[in-house]
Amino acid sequence: MRSGSGCCPLRSRKLASLPEALKINPIKTIAIMMLSDLASEPRVMRQISLLRDHYQVIVAGFQGPGTPGISFTCLPRIQSSSRDRIYSAIYLLSRQYERYYWNRRMANYLDRLSAIRADVILAHDMTLPLALRAARGAKVIFDAHEYFPGQFQDRLLWRLSVLKFNSYFCKTYIPQADGMITVSKGIADQYEKDTGIRPVVCDNAASYVDIEPGFKDSSDKTIRMIHHGMAIPSRKLESMIDLMRHLDERFSLDMVLVTGSGTQSYLEKLKGMANGDSRIRFLPPVPMQQLVEFSSQYDIGLYLLEPNSFNHLHALPNKFFEFIQARLAVAIGPLPEMARIVRQYDCGVVSSSFDPRSLAERLMALGHEQINYYKSQSHKAAQEMCAERNKEKLLGLIEQVLGQSGGKGEAAR
Secondary structure, eight states: OOOOSSTTTTTOOOOOOOSOOOOOTTTOEEEEEEESSSGHHHHHHHHHHHTTTTTTTEEEEOOOOTTTEEEEEEEEOOOOOHHHHHHHHHHHHTHHHHHHSOHHHHHHHHHTTTTTTEEEEEEEGGGGHHHHHHHOOOOOEEEOOOOOOTTTTTTTTHHHHHHHHHHHHHHGGGGGGSSSEEHHHHHHHHHHHHOHHHOOOOOOOOOOOOOOOOOOOOOOOOOOOOEEEOGGGGTTTHHHHHHTTOOOOOOEEEEEEEOOOHHHHHHHHHHHHHTTTTTEEEOOOGGGGGGGHHHHTEEEEOOOOOOOHHHHHHHHHOHHHHHTTTTTTEEEEEHHHHHHHHHTTTTTEEEESSSSHHHHHHHHHHHHHHHHHHHHHHHHHHTTTTTTHHHHHHHHHHHHHHHOOOOOGGOOO
């Protein structure tokens, strides 16, 4: 993908099949970069787990992963001053995107990252330009996660300001990377349309957990549902509270929600909406490593997400795969990526629309035998819908880019 390389093995081509015994040089070093607390990032933690047995892994972020044997470079949380924010707004609105990106904070991070020596840098989200400048001969793989220009499409201010920067970011920097991954086929299709680059799809499948389904006894008439994740207003979690109004007393819903900056008020709003319904509980967050085991005590994993943005339309979230690993029946709306897997494995119900009443109709028809059947189907799916399935893809891409020749494009310098 670098200019002057003469070829682009990821452009509209499938990843070449790997030999049975994939030979990996154990002395190679992989650096993983993300502007986040790494221990709270399931995707990063899975990558560390998949790669550490084959390469020396070093990571950079706001807070380390807490993983023994992994070197960590701390990127400090630098608060922008009022002056910084004013200049950032000016640069953004006047489309001076390079000046907008390379602010005081990014300059500080570049100094720290430039000290890292690696053969491959796996750059998450906004770290791609940083990685390209800090690489010094290293190959760079971009983990885009979701579709950048599709983030926060439901917010008018964002569409008027940041949307064009994110489009510029993608069209300018993605072609300079040596490889790219993203979370779903629909998002990969759109990136290929926008940039000509075909990402490798490495989804958010959870690591395999060797447990048995908790089948329901015929005498147990209760149906326990769980939803867990971030309390983010754009996800319209209130639709699942509304859903409960259309279900009978057999059903209960536990919501295990994590709040971030500015979202505590949204959680309080949800609690207010559920006030008076004893079937709905809000439980404290559960450590990421314990979520699957904790969830396995329930019957149904619930997620009714509206397609109010491109990324929501093509969502394949962590929680969806964690429901499967927990051997739960899955109940979702008709989003294409999730619905395809549920129908393929016949491991749950998909509503005909995003109206809560539509999903309620499917849930009301369930008895213990059908729920047990869906749990058994999730048990079968768990062996394939797991992070280990992505291992060959990720290792193959790394070996592929290590075999490339050619330098970075001019804009990366």
